[in-house]
Amino acid sequence: xxxxxxxxxxxxxxxxxxxKNVNLQVEPGEVFALIGPTGAGKTTLLRxxxxxxxxxxxxxxxxxxxxxxxxRMRLELRRRMAFVLQKPVVFNLSVYDNIAYGLKWRGIGGxxxxxxxxxxxxxxxxxxxxxxxxRSLSGGEVQRVAIARAIALEPEVLLLDxxxxxxxxxxxxxxxxxxxxxxxxxxxxxxxxxxxxxxGHRLADRVGVLMDGELVQTGSxxxxxxxxxxxxxxxxxxxxxxxxxxxxxxxxxxxxxxxxGKLIEAxxxxxxxxxxxxxxxxxxxxLALTRLSSSARNSFEGEITWVVSMGPLARVEVNCGFPxxxxxxxxxxxxxxxxxxxxxxxxxxxxxxxxxxxx
Amino acid sequence: xxxxxxxxxxxxxxxxxxxxxxxEIAGRSLRISLTSxxxxxxxxxxxxxxxxxxxxxxxxILISLIQTFFSLPxxxxxxxxxxxxxxxxxxxxxxLMFTPVVMVLGQMLLITPILLGLTIAALSGVDQMVLDTARxxxxxxxxxxxxxxxxxxFAVMAAxxxxxxxxxxxxxxxxxxxxxIRGFTRVITTAISLETSKGDLELSIALGIILIAIALVIxxxxxxIQQR
Numbered sequence: 019x020x021x022x023x024x025x026x027x028x029x030x031x032x033x034x035x036x037x038k039n040v041n042l043q044v045e046p047g048e049v050f051a052l053i054g055p056t057g058a059g060k061t062t063l064l065r066x067x068x069x070x071x072x073x074x075x076x077x078x079x080x081x082x083x084x085x086x087x088x089x090r091m092r093l094e095l096r097r098r099m100a101f102v103l104q105k106p107v108v109f110n111l112s113v114y115d116n117i118a119y120g121l122k123w124r125g126i127g128g129x130x131x132x133x134x135x136x137x138x139x140x141x142x143x144x145x146x147x148x149x150x151x152x153r154s155l156s157g158g159e160v161q162r163v164a165i166a167r168a169i170a171l172e173p174e175v176l177l178l179d180x181x182x183x184x185x186x187x188x189x190x191x192x193x194x195x196x197x198x199x200x201x202x203x204x205x206x207x208x209x210x211x212x213x214x215x216x217x218g219h220r221l222a223d224r225v226g227v228l229m230d231g232e233l234v235q236t237g238s239x240x241x242x243x244x245x246x247x248x249x250x251x252x253x254x255x256x257x258x259x260x261x262x263x264x265x266x267x268x269x270x271x272x273x274x275x276x277x278x279g280k281l282i283e284a285x286x287x288x289x290x291x292x293x294x295x296x297x298x299x300x301x302x303x304x305l306a307l308t309r310l311s312s313s314a315r316n317s318f319e320g321e322i323t324w325v326v327s328m329g330p331l332a333r334v335e336v337n338c339g340f341p342x343x344x345x346x347x348x349x350x351x352x353x354x355x356x357x358x359x360x361x362x363x364x365x366x367x368x369x370x371x372x373x374x375x376x377x
Numbered sequence: 378x379x380x381x382x383x384x385x386x387x388x389x390x391x392x393x394x395x396x397x398x399x400x401e402i403a404g405r406s407l408r409i410s411l412t413s414x415x416x417x418x419x420x421x422x423x424x425x426x427x428x429x430x431x432x433x434x435x436x437x438i439l440i441s442l443i444q445t446f447f448s449l450p451x452x453x454x455x456x457x458x459x460x461x462x463x464x465x466x467x468x469x470x471x472x473l474m475f476t477p478v479v480m481v482l483g484q485m486l487l488i489t490p491i492l493l494g495l496t497i498a499a500l501s502g503v504d505q506m507v508l509d510t511a512r513x514x515x516x517x518x519x520x521x522x523x524x525x526x527x528x529x530x531f532a533v534m535a536a537x538x539x540x541x542x543x544x545x546x547x548x549x550x551x552x553x554x555x556x557x558i559r560g561f562t563r564v565i566t567t568a569i570s571l572e573t574s575k576g577d578l579e580l581s582i583a584l585g586i587i588l589i590a591i592a593l594v595i596x597x598x599x600x601x602i603q604q605r
Contacts (some may be wrong), residue, residue, distance in 0.1 A: 070512050093517055101513035107506040110528055119524070120514035167514060 019082055021046040021207050022067060022175065027076035029062050029231075032257035036062045039076070044209060046174075051202055051218030051239070052211040054228035054348045055254060060211035061104060063228065064177050067209065068101040076352065081174075097124055098172035104180045104211075106164030108152035113144055116152045116163055121173050135360045142196060143205075158189030162196065170202060176200070178210035178353050182217065197221060215255050219243055226254060227251050244299070245372050252297045258343040259298040262376060264311035265290055273367065280339045283315040302370035303344035306363045307354060318342070318364040325356055332356065380578065388583035399580065403587050406545055406564040409477050413484035414541035417492050420485070422526070422533060425496035430522050440497060446490035447469060451549030458483040458554045473554035480564075483550035488540035489539075495539060499532030531602045542595045547586065 031035040037059045044050045050059050065071045066078060069085055070093045077131045078085045080095050100120070108116050126134070139145040142162040147155070148162040152163055162183065168176055181197060183192035196219065196374045201208065212218050218225050219239045226236040227246075235247040244251035252260055263277030268290050275296055276308050304310070309317055320338025327333075332351035336342045342364050346356070356362070391399050428439065463472045473479040503525050511521040526533065528568050548566040555562035557571055565584045572581040 047482065068513055072510065089518070093515070095513040100515075103509060103513060107504055107510050109507065109510075109524065119511075120516075123514065123516050124521050144589070171515065213550065 020044055020079075021048075021081055022209070023079040024067075025077040026067065027078065028061070028074050029061075029071070030074045032323065035231050037066075037073075038132070040228075040231075041238070042226060042233060042234045044175075044207060046207055046362050047205050049054045049208045049222045050225060051222035052209060053215050053218040053225055053254070054211075056211065058228045059231040060213075060228055060286055060362060061179055064101065064179050065212055067175075068099055068177055068241070069096045071103070071230040072371060089098060097154055098173060099177060100168035100171045100173040102161075102164045102168050102179065102181060104183060106160055108160055110151065110153055113150055113152050113155070113163055114139070114148040117167050120167055124171070126273050134170050134172070138166040139171060141199070142166040155190075158185055158192060160283040161189070161193055165193070165196060165200075169204070169206075172204075172205060175207045175209065178208065180211055180213065182212075182214070184197055187248065191248075194221070215243070228253065229254070246297060246374065248374055249295055249376070252295075252372075256299065257297040257372075258298075258300045259299075261296045261340050261343075263294060263296060265292045265294060271371065275373070280318060282371060284370055284373050286373035287371060288291065288375060293375050296371050297372040297374060298342070298366050298370055300333070300343045300345040303342060303364055303366045305336070305344050305346055305354065305356065306365065308363050309363050315368045316371065317363055319361065319363055322358055322360045322362055323355060324358060325351065327351075331372070338364055383580050384578035386577035387583075388586060391579065391583040392586065396583070399583050399587070400564055401464055401560070402565055402568050402584060405562075406476070406566075407591075409480055409564060410545035411457075412480045412546045414537055416481065417485040417488050417539050417540060421489055421492035422496055424533040426500065426522050428493070429497050429500040430518070430525075434602070443490050443497070444493045446495060449486060449487060449490060451547040452481055452553065453549075455459065455553030456488045458486065458550065461533060463540075463556065474554065475558060475562060477555070477562055480551055480555040480562060482567045483554050484544040486549065487547060487550060488543050491543060492536055492540045495536030496533050499536060500528040502532060511590060535599055535602050537597055538595055540590065545591060561565045 020045040024041070024042045027037055027040040028035065040063060052063065054060055064109050066073050071167050082094065085095055109119065114135060114292070115136050118131055121131050121134060121224060124309040136145070139148055142165055144159065144162055144166065147159070152160070155163065165181070175284045178197070182193050185193065195288045200206065210221065217319065222239050224236065225239045225242045227234050227242060229250055235242055235251050237292065242251070243255050243323055246255050246257060249260060261282065263282065263284070265273045266276045267274040273283050273284055273288065274284045275284060277295060277296070278372055284296055286294070288294055291359060318338035320336040320342065322334060323337050324335040327348055330348055331345050333348060334356055335343065344364060402582065428436065458479060461468050462471065462479050463469055469490045505527055507525060509523060516524060546566065548570060550565050551557070551572065551600045555564065555567060557563050557567040565588050569581045570582050
């Protein structure tokens with residue numbers, strides 16, 4: 019039985035639909051990432067799941083219990099969860115008292131309170147700061163207090179809303195490390211919202227893509243990243259090459275797609291004549307100065323139109339009748355002398371090309 | 378001019394020598410006004426929270442009404458309490474007229490709008506995110522209200538001190554329902570009023586200095602609280 023289940027969940031704000039028929043199931047112990055661009059409704063959904071807000075229509079089941087009930091019952095259920103808000107605020111109290119608050123509200127006191135607060139402080143590495151006023155902490159430290167406040171409650175479900183947004187890269191990496199160790203040490207079910215799709219990929223077992231209030235795709239993170247369901251998801255998960263074409267032949271799932279006179283081979287179940295888009299991740303494209311004779315079926319000659327260095331990688335744009343973007347290591351780009359105007363062969367495997375239907 | 382100069386010197390002498398009459402009057406003023414501020418706080422802080430945390434029709438009108446009564450004339454309150462507690466009045470049977478008790482009640486009435494209004498303002502000043510945070514950590518409605526009140530504690534304290542300041546410096550109520558009875562209901566403001574009209578400037582000036590000193594202390598405390 020799923021620990022959390024939503025059925026046709028809708029939320030309206032005025033006349034605007036914030037969430038449209040969201041059907042979500044999260045199993046106990048699962049780490050689920052809710053990814054999607056800003057404004058997609060992730061925060062709204064988390065607030066509903068934490069039973070802070072009430073949905074316009076639809077149902078939320080927690081551990082099999084219908085949550086549409088009295089305030090008292092919703093409070094009891096809410097107390098089995100903990101929610102770290104996107105912009106956490108700390109109470110104008112010491113770090114220790116901030117973490118103790120939620121436990122006190124649950125009637126926990128004495129040595130049990132002390133040991134749980136101390137353990138949470140230890141976990142987030144703020145034991146030395148426990149007497150400090152939490153208002154004087156940095157952004158990263160505030161986020162750690164917020165997480166400590168949540169894990170001290172030993173919740174069955176931990177909801178995290180953009181845990182690393184608005185943080186510098188070092189603090190963000192630290193929070194991610196912290197979340198990883200929470201995943202490792204506790205059996206807590208985690209639902210986290212993030213607009214950083216690679217973060218979802220790194221941390222979660224399963225990913226749900228929320229776009230414009232609709233849960234458009236759920237699946238293992240690998241599935242969502244390599245086989246996005248539609249163009250919007252593909253663009254969001256970082257597929258930079260989306261080439262429109264038509265299937266002109268199909269043979270045992272190997273299809274040939276014609277696009278502007280070029281032929282692309284891919285694996286797909288779509289039928290002949292279907293209008294499709296071919297998605298290729300830039301890291302799946304290899305560049306070579308001569309035509310490769312390998313198992314890769316798709317090889318196109320083209321001219322480099324742009325090269326940008328991105329730290330250890332180089333982003334190379336090639337025009338081979340249609341534009342292609344490839345990511346190669348900067349070192350190999352230098353060795354091959356990749357520069358604007360250079361002729362080159364761009365190659366990718368048929369299995370690296372994911373085909374989606376155009377609507 | 379020499380008279381004022383003489384009065385001032387004598388007044389300082391009265392204060393430094395801890396003149397029993399001056400101390401007695403100042404002490405009573407403090408006792409009565411601290412009591413009114415304390416009792417009014419007990420009443421107003423929960424009431425202000427109730428108003429702040431509930432949505433009801435006419436809430437805005439109620440709040441502007443409360444704010445209107447910030448500058449309630451003390452004599453109007455004095456008159457109202459007088460009518461209530463005078464022998465022929467509805468509460469005349471209690472026999473509280475011209476006692477410190479009725480002075481406390483009058484001052485409570487006077488500062489209730491200030492305490493209510495400023496406490497509501499203090500609670501409104503708390504970030505909405507604090508409420509969400511409290512709820513997300515499993516606070517019940519009551520626990521959430523307490524948490525918000527705790528966040529606003531410095532501003533609420535400032536409201537109480539403002540109320541106390543208004544109570545100790547008012548004259549209208551003290552003189553109308555207290556009656557300025559020596560050794561019983563005579564407080565700083567009524568004593569100044571009476572002694573000045575009698576021509577006893579030194580006692581008046583001495584009490585005036587004490588009143589200003591109290592105002593100064595209140596201001597310093599307020600400033601320090603607001604800097605938090």
